[in-house]
Amino acid sequence: MTLTEDGQIVVSGLTKHYGKVKAVDDLSFAVRSGRVTGFLGPNGAGKTTTLRMILNLVTPTSGTATIGGQRYSDFPHPVRQVGAILEASAAHKGRTGRNHLRIMCAAAGLPLSRADEALELVGLTPAAKRKFRGYSLGMRQRLGIASAMLGDPKALILDEPANGLDPEGIRWMRDLLRKFAGEGRTVLVSSHLLSEMELLADDIVIIANGKLVKQGPVETIVNGISQAERVRVRTPDADKLAQALAGKATVTQENGVLLVTGIGAPAVGEAALRAGVVLHELVEERPDLEQVFLELTAGKAGIR
Numbered sequence: 471m472t473l474t475e476d477g478q479i480v481v482s483g484l485t486k487h488y489g490k491v492k493a494v495d496d497l498s499f500a501v502r503s504g505r506v507t508g509f510l511g512p513n514g515a516g517k518t519t520t521l522r523m524i525l526n527l528v529t530p531t532s533g534t535a536t537i538g539g540q541r542y543s544d545f546p547h548p549v550r551q552v553g554a555i556l557e558a559s560a561a562h563k564g565r566t567g568r569n570h571l572r573i574m575c576a577a578a579g580l581p582l583s584r585a586d587e588a589l590e591l592v593g594l595t596p597a598a599k600r601k602f603r604g605y606s607l608g609m610r611q612r613l614g615i616a617s618a619m620l621g622d623p624k625a626l627i628l629d630e631p632a633n634g635l636d637p638e639g640i641r642w643m644r645d646l647l648r649k650f651a652g653e654g655r656t657v658l659v660s661s662h663l664l665s666e667m668e669l670l671a672d673d674i675v676i677i678a679n680g681k682l683v684k685q686g687p688v689e690t691i692v693n694g695i696s697q698a699e700r701v702r703v704r705t706p707d708a709d710k711l712a713q714a715l716a717g718k719a720t721v722t723q724e725n726g727v728l729l730v731t732g733i734g735a736p737a738v739g740e741a742a743l744r745a746g747v748v749l750h751e752l753v754e755e756r757p758d759l760e761q762v763f764l765e766l767t768a769g770k771a772g773i774r
């Protein structure tokens with residue numbers, strides 16, 4: 471299925487103050503349809519408050535949020551426009567997954583047959599008639615996504631959906647979200663872990679302290695980060711190599727190992743060859759993404 475109508479999410483000057491706390495502060499960004507967008511920020515950055523404002527669950531102090539050009543409050547049938555999970559899926563423990571969804575269908579004025587279709591979509595059909603109390607965390611997450619998909623919405627908003635999932639669960643989530651985006655939907659997923667977003671998202675919006683820090687395709691952000699990449703060199707001729715690299719790169723020595731920034735491993739290898747230096751090890755080290763994320767948002771998180 472391809473959706474022709476655009477479910478783009480546009481956040482414009484969105485602000486929410488709780489007394490003196492500026493939970494969200496003049497925040498603007500756009501979330502494209504047909505892509506998975508990660509909404510990233512440290513704890514307390516304002517992600518949930520932003521998502522709740524998009525879904526009209528919190529009234530903004532100022533600014534607007536629209537989905538497909540309309541405010542949530544103006545949708546005649548919101549479940550057909552946007553599906554959301556804002557907290558870990560909860561259902562009556564003694565109810566089956568299928569009945570849980572059927573009750574939601576009835577409440578939303580949707581045909582009950584959507585329950586089985588949504589279960590199929592998330593691979594829960596075999597567990598449809600099992601009681602919720604016996605569902606694993608991964609199955610609960612699937613049920614949550616199934617409930618968000620009941621209305622076949624153009625946009626999907628998920629708050630920390632990968633929380634508590636193991637790597638296989640995260641891969642499953644990635645494939646499912648990719649599929650939804652491939653159908654032309656807008657998929658907005660929040661997380662406080664950059665590594666998780668690197669796996670799940672095409673684009674990322676990073677916020678801290680209620681404000682935008684960075685926004686763009688994952689590769690652009692990660693490549694921007696990789697400028698800080700460094701090359702680790704182990705050689706018995708460390709001083710000679712350091713001299714050969716002087717003026718071309720920044721070199722530091724640490725426990726007999728040279729750490730080189732500013733040029734890549736091939737250039738270091740060539741310089742070593744020209745200088746007649748033997749190398750025992752030559753490795754490009756990728757910076758720890760979480761560390762970079764913390765640096766990007768450093769000092770902006772405050773104590774929440």
Ligand SMILES: Nc1ncnc2c1ncn2[C@@H]1O[C@H](COP(=O)(O)OP(=O)(O)OP(=O)(O)O)[C@@H](O)[C@H]1O
Nearest residue numbers: 488491493511512513514515516517518519520774
């Ligand atoms: N109802 C509320 N009343 C007062 N302060 C609030 C309320 N909701 C959120 N806040 C404050 O607003 C700030 C942003 O919170 P929010 O939950 O949006 O952040 P978050 O990025 O989703 O964080 P987390 O990942 O921890 O859920 C925090 O300082 C929080 O304490």
